[in-house]
Amino acid sequence: MTALAVTTLVLGGARSGKSGYAEGLLAGRPALYLATGQALDGEMAERIDHHRRRRGESWSTLEEPLDLPETLAGLPRPDRPVLVDCLTLWISNLMHAGRDVDEATARLCQVLAEPAGPVVLVSNEVGLGLVPETKLGRDFRDHQGRVNQRVAAVCRKVVFVAAGLPLILKDVA
Amino acid sequence: MTALAVTTLVLGGARSGKSGYAEGLLAGRPALYLATGQALDGEMAERIDHHRRRRGESWSTLEEPLDLPETLAGLPRPDRPVLVDCLTLWISNLMHAGRDVDEATARLCQVLAEPAGPVVLVSNEVGLGLVPETKLGRDFRDHQGRVNQRVAAVCRKVVFVAAGLPLILKDVA
Amino acid sequence: MTALAVTTLVLGGARSGKSGYAEGLLAGRPALYLATGQALDGEMAERIDHHRRRRGESWSTLEEPLDLPETLAGLPRPDRPVLVDCLTLWISNLMHAGRDVDEATARLCQVLAEPAGPVVLVSNEVGLGLVPETKLGRDFRDHQGRVNQRVAAVCRKVVFVAAGLPLILKDVA
Numbered sequence: 001m002t003a004l005a006v007t008t009l010v011l012g013g014a015r016s017g018k019s020g021y022a023e024g025l026l027a028g029r030p031a032l033y034l035a036t037g038q039a040l041d042g043e044m045a046e047r048i049d050h051h052r053r054r055r056g057e058s059w060s061t062l063e064e065p066l067d068l069p070e071t072l073a074g075l076p077r078p079d080r081p082v083l084v085d086c087l088t089l090w091i092s093n094l095m096h097a098g099r100d101v102d103e104a105t106a107r108l109c110q111v112l113a114e115p116a117g118p119v120v121l122v123s124n125e126v127g128l129g130l131v132p133e134t135k136l137g138r139d140f141r142d143h144q145g146r147v148n149q150r151v152a153a154v155c156r157k158v159v160f161v162a163a164g165l166p167l168i169l170k171d172v173a
Numbered sequence: 174m175t176a177l178a179v180t181t182l183v184l185g186g187a188r189s190g191k192s193g194y195a196e197g198l199l200a201g202r203p204a205l206y207l208a209t210g211q212a213l214d215g216e217m218a219e220r221i222d223h224h225r226r227r228r229g230e231s232w233s234t235l236e237e238p239l240d241l242p243e244t245l246a247g248l249p250r251p252d253r254p255v256l257v258d259c260l261t262l263w264i265s266n267l268m269h270a271g272r273d274v275d276e277a278t279a280r281l282c283q284v285l286a287e288p289a290g291p292v293v294l295v296s297n298e299v300g301l302g303l304v305p306e307t308k309l310g311r312d313f314r315d316h317q318g319r320v321n322q323r324v325a326a327v328c329r330k331v332v333f334v335a336a337g338l339p340l341i342l343k344d345v346a
Numbered sequence: 347m348t349a350l351a352v353t354t355l356v357l358g359g360a361r362s363g364k365s366g367y368a369e370g371l372l373a374g375r376p377a378l379y380l381a382t383g384q385a386l387d388g389e390m391a392e393r394i395d396h397h398r399r400r401r402g403e404s405w406s407t408l409e410e411p412l413d414l415p416e417t418l419a420g421l422p423r424p425d426r427p428v429l430v431d432c433l434t435l436w437i438s439n440l441m442h443a444g445r446d447v448d449e450a451t452a453r454l455c456q457v458l459a460e461p462a463g464p465v466v467l468v469s470n471e472v473g474l475g476l477v478p479e480t481k482l483g484r485d486f487r488d489h490q491g492r493v494n495q496r497v498a499a500v501c502r503k504v505v506f507v508a509a510g511l512p513l514i515l516k517d518v519a
Contacts, residue, residue, distance in 0.1 A: 009509070011508060011509055012300075013298060013299075013300030013301040013318070013474070014300035014301075014304070014314055014315070014318060015300050015314060015315050015317070015318020015319055015321075015322070016298075016300055016318060016321075016322075017318075017322045125301050125359060125362075125508060125509075126301065126302060126303050126359075127301075127302075127358075127359030127360035127361050127362055128186070128301035128302060128359040128360075128471050128472065128473075128474035128475065129301065129302020129303065129472060129473075129474060129475020129476070130302070130472050130475065130478055130483055130486070130487060131360070131472075132303055137303055140303070141303060141360055141361060142360070142361050144361070145359070145360060145361020145362060145363075146361055148361075148362075148508075148509040148510075149361070149362075149363045149366075149509050149510040151509075152509035152510055152511055153510065158509060158511055160508055160513070162184060162298060162321075162333055162342060163182070163184055163298075163321040163322050163324075163325035163331060163342065164321075164322040164325055164326065165325055165331055165342040165343050166342075167333070167340060167342065167513060169508060169509065169511040169512075169513065170511050185473075186471060186472075186473030186474040186491070187473035187474075187477070187487055187488070187491060188473050188487060188488050188490070188491020188492055188494075188495070189471075189473055189491055189494075189495075190491075190495045298474050299474065299475060299476050300474075300475075301359070301474035301475060302474065302475020302476065303475070305476055310476055313476070314476060335357060335471060335494075335506055335515060336355070336357055336471075336491075336494040336495050336497075336498035336504060336515065337494075337495040337498055337499065338498055338504055338515040338516050339515075340506070340513060340515065
């Protein structure tokens with residue numbers, strides 16, 4: 001069991017192995033899986049179920065699509081490691097609900113600056129293709145990029161995952 | 174001439190210089206170019222011709238759009254280095270032909286686990302943009318990501334190329 | 347104030363923090379901001395204004411959408427550091443104007459091979475999503491990738507930025 005940074009951001013593309021890598025960081029620890037995704041359709045339900053089976057039954061799961069900072073700040077067992085999967089769906093949920101993404105990100109960063117226990121956060125990198133054709137697509141991409149930058153700035157460790165393999169972007173012991 | 178790992182996966186975006194980098198790994202060696210692409214239209218024919226001219230005439234070329242694992246396993250001169258370019262077109266071909274991508278990937282990984290000679294494989298990273306709008310696009314992206322993870326897991330060396338320059342993701346001597 | 351390479355290429359996705367990172371390289375130096383973008387619509391005007399406010403008033407600004415090599419070669423104070431932001435809009439402008447992108451890139455690389463003073467160039471990586479559906483999209487992606495490769499080849503330092511954090515691709519002292 002390797003040392004776990006108090007806050008870790010795991011970045012990567014879709015199907016890059018970022019969630020598996022993040023789960024591996026917590027391997028052997030009783031952890032809480034804080035899911036921002038909701039099983040709204042069959043495709044999403046299948047993905048969530050696939051992730052659940054991979055983690056095994058020893059993990060607890062909590063679903064919170066919107067109030068992520070408040071949930072992180074008020075966990076009943078705050079010293080237990082938490083895996084937040086993922087910030088991308090959280091941003092998407094906030095936008096659909098008409099919430100202020102920048103304000104919510106500020107609250108998240110406040111919590112991450114003084115976490116009660118280890119937190120690993122998974123997030124997508126979505127800005128490495130062509131410019132999206134719609135204003136909504138560009139807004140989403142911009143929010144995602146800004147959230148990644150701000151969360152990366154407060155996390156002690158930041159990792160970029162490709163093909164299941166990590167590149168270390170930041171590691172402040 | 175630098176040492177060549179027995180199996181190398183070269184990942185990168187479109188026009189990232191990944192094929193040129195992969196060819197450079199084999200520079201000065203008589204090698205086999207195993208092409209998965211087919212000259213079905215003018216644009217593709219132009220790309221294939223461009224690649225051929227860059228490699229020069231000393232390379233042998235073999236086209237195999239579908240049965241890549243079987244072809245790799247049954248090469249007449251198995252000790253000669255092989256450049257597989259690329260897994261992305263292979264996946265696309267398998268999907269169009271209605272083949273089982275996961276099963277074909279398992280067979281490829283078996284061959285790569287005990288290769289007869291050095292193999293360099295080129296593959297695209299396609300998951301770093303926004304979510305594709307079509308189910309087909311999402312399926313392709315998912316297949317590509319899973320293939321990259323599984324092939325990366327069996328290869329001794331994995332390199333991410335951007336602007337023609339390498340970042341080493343894995344190097345098991 | 348850290349040492350500044352004579353030529354630096356800063357690559358990254360949209361909203362990756364690449365411009366902020368590039369500005370940070372020049373922090374504390376009186377520099378020239380050479381903008382290739384033009385405030386043609388409200389969205390772009392907002393972005394340009396945002397960038398200007400972040401840099402502060404001590405920077406000089408010059409707008410040049412097309413003749414970037416000639417402008418770089420003919421600066422009135424050639425020893426002053428220059429930030430070129432960005433090559434992506436420059437390519438887009440060249441294509442819209444019907445200019446020859448390869449020829450213009452060759453001229454840019456000539457200037458960068460013997461610069462009068464430090465030059466930092468910002469550019470997007472756009473090839474890490476699915477294949478664009480239009481010929482124009484594929485052409486743009488291809489130009490962008492080739493320009494990045496060629497400029498990276500002549501620059502002394504090349505950095506890939508994700509979430510505001512750098513990965514060094516090349517550093518020739």
